[in-house]
Amino acid sequence: MKKLLVFFFFLSSLLPLIARQVQVAEPEFSGIVLLVRTEQLGEPLEKQKASTGSKASVGVALFGVSKAKGMNxxxxxxxxxxxxxxxxxxxxxxxxxxxxxxxxxxxxxxxxSDPDKNRRLITTGTVNFNKTTAADIDFLPFTASK
Structure with missing residues (x-):
């Protein structure tokens, strides 16, 4: 009888763990990313192509010093x-x-983000005497598992 009670106690403690496993269907194609909303619901993240642009001020470019930004x-x-x-x-x-x-x-x-315009990532910084500085991208840390 004790063994049976211990078994049921053990089983009842495992059921919440089993129920919490993610049951979201795997994406159909490689490279698709889903945001897991609940254990049963995944929402696909948007997929967009980034365009390249630049913004420059040429007020002091005659002296070899100008400010420019390259961005995605x-x-x-x-x-x-x-x-x-x-x-x-x-x-x-x-x-x-x-x-x-x-x-x-x-x-x-x-x-x-620019309100009502677009989102951007600065990839190159200022230009001084034909020297361009590359902007470091600050990647956010995360953990991953299979």
Whole structure:
């Protein structure tokens, strides 16, 4: 009888863990990223091509000192897929091989946003006497598992 009670206690303690496993269907194609909303619901992240642009001030360019920014631009000021501040974000990605490092597939970084215009990432900085400085991209740290 004791063994039976211990078994039921053990089983009842495992059921919540089993029920919490993510049951979201795997994306159909490689490279598609889903934002896991609940254990059963995944929302595809937007896929957009970035365009390249630049912005320069040529007021002092005659003296060899000018300011210019090279940037990658994404249409629209906000993504249609939004999360709450402080929310634990879980992503589900289908890779072509299960042995690939997730950091090779996913890069997470902040984009600057212009209200009602677009989002951008500065890739090159100021130009002084024909010397261009490359901007460091601040990637956000994350953990990944299979």
């Amino acid at each position: 631009l994404v249409d629209k000021a906000k993504s249609p897929v939004r999360t709450e501040t402080g929310e634990n974000v879980r992503l589900l990605v289908k890779a072509d091989q299960n042995t690939r490092d997730p950091i090779e597939i996913i890069n997470v970084f902040l984009l600057e």
